[in-house]
Amino acid sequence: MKRDNRTVSLWSALASAALGLSMFAGGVATAQTAHYPATGPKPSKWAGAPDWSGIWERDGDNVWDNRIPPTLPQTPPYNAAYQKKADEPSDAPRGAAFHTMPGMMNMLFPMDLQISPSQVTILSENGSPRRIYTDGRVHADDTLPSSAGHSVGRWVKGELLVDTCCVRNDTRLPGGGPHSESMVIKERFYLRDHKTLVDEITVEDPEAFTKPWTTEKIWYRRPDWESVEYDREENDRDAPGAAGAPADGGRPRPVPEY
Amino acid sequence: MLVVAGLVTLGAMTSVSGPALAHHSFANFDKSRTIKLKGTVKEWQFTNPHSWLQLIVNEGGQQVEYSIEGASVNTLVRRGWGAKTFKPGDKLDIVVYPLKSGHNGGAFLSATFENGKTISSGITPN
Numbered sequence: 318m319k320r321d322n323r324t325v326s327l328w329s330a331l332a333s334a335a336l337g338l339s340m341f342a343g344g345v346a347t348a349q350t351a352h353y354p355a356t357g358p359k360p361s362k363w364a365g366a367p368d369w370s371g372i373w374e375r376d377g378d379n380v381w382d383n384r385i386p387p388t389l390p391q392t393p394p395y396n397a398a399y400q401k402k403a404d405e406p407s408d409a410p411r412g413a414a415f416h417t418m419p420g421m422m423n424m425l426f427p428m429d430l431q432i433s434p435s436q437v438t439i440l441s442e443n444g445s446p447r448r449i450y451t452d453g454r455v456h457a458d459d460t461l462p463s464s465a466g467h468s469v470g471r472w473v474k475g476e477l478l479v480d481t482c483c484v485r486n487d488t489r490l491p492g493g494g495p496h497s498e499s500m501v502i503k504e505r506f507y508l509r510d511h512k513t514l515v516d517e518i519t520v521e522d523p524e525a526f527t528k529p530w531t532t533e534k535i536w537y538r539r540p541d542w543e544s545v546e547y548d549r550e551e552n553d554r555d556a557p558g559a560a561g562a563p564a565d566g567g568r569p570r571p572v573p574e575y
Numbered sequence: 576m577l578v579v580a581g582l583v584t585l586g587a588m589t590s591v592s593g594p595a596l597a598h599h600s601f602a603n604f605d606k607s608r609t610i611k612l613k614g615t616v617k618e619w620q621f622t623n624p625h626s627w628l629q630l631i632v633n634e635g636g637q638q639v640e641y642s643i644e645g646a647s648v649n650t651l652v653r654r655g656w657g658a659k660t661f662k663p664g665d666k667l668d669i670v671v672y673p674l675k676s677g678h679n680g681g682a683f684l685s686a687t688f689e690n691g692k693t694i695s696s697g698i699t700p701n
Binding site: 374425426427442443542545546547548549551552553554 | 620622
């Protein structure tokens with residue numbers, strides 16, 4: 318919006334001073350404002366996209382890459398500095414990777430996928446939603462880092478191509494490894510067949526890795542399922558003993574991870 | 576047959592180094608051996624983050640209560656389990672991984688009802 322500062326009213330000036338909102342002071346975009354190219358919002362051409370809305374079951378166990386036997390390590394090709402960090406014990410709670418990109422696409426429970434012209438929403442039963450904007454918005458220089466990062470996507474010939482930046486650099490990758498704030502995640506969602514959805518995930522992080530690395534998660538359509546609540550406080554009891562009372566007086570409570 | 580399948584399945588799950596059961600460490604169970612328990616259901620807690628089966632076992636004339644820890648509601652409900660899977664009074668033969676501490680508890684592997692039906696928490700076929 319074009320503003321003429323000479324016409325700013327006294328009330329606005331007072332409000333600006335009182336509330337300390339920079340947006341009143343000259344139209345400066347804040348970090349949580351959606352950023353669009355000069356041409357403005359432009360919802361993706363999604364009309365030809367397959368209808369993927371609904372519940373999807375994760376293939377196999379929630380190991381990171383189903384093509385690699387679970388007994389083998391699954392680590393990206395770190396450079397020396399980040400390999401050293403990867404070998405150090407992590408302060409991050411175990412399981413934390415389930416809530417951050419790219420590990421959150423390895424989610425513990427089924428995925429609820431909801432598609433609209435402007436956004437693809439990925440819901441997990443034990444975590445926060447992930448939003449992929451398909452309305453033409455872009456990453457900004459001041460996009461706030463977050464656990465899920467900032468995802469923008471576009472529909473191309475029935476496939477959803479997603480670009481994610483701005484994942485907090487204190488989060489860990491599946492397996493516990495570190496990454497830098499330069500990490501960019503590129504995803505290609507496509508149907509292998511009517512019942513099978515593939516998320517091909519390529520992680521690029523020139524600060525941490527010697528080269529990009531790619532993995533994939535596979536999902537099966539489950540129209541016969543519905544979402545189930547997961548309240549980890551419901552019965553977070555200790556083992557063992559009568560009716561849940563700790564027989565040994567209780568052991569230290571673990572840090573909540575889900 | 577089902578019992579074996581359940582053992583193999585859970586064995587495979589727990590061999591995964593962390594991700595599968597990382598949210599609630601099962602490290603306090605001895606996965607190198609299984610034990611069988613014969614008892615009567617006191618209570619079935621079909622809850623999150625994990626389900627619990629309270630089983631009364633007769634040990635030399637003493638009624639001893641065991642706490643058997645199972646998977647989450649979210650996982651089990653998709654394998655056909657529910658809040659009525661076990662009822663108070665049900666007589667069961669169950670197989671568990673025992674607690675390393677020696678306390679009366681274990682990780683659920685399978686249960687056989689009086690009518691011979693066996694259930695385990697195996698992976699849902701896709």
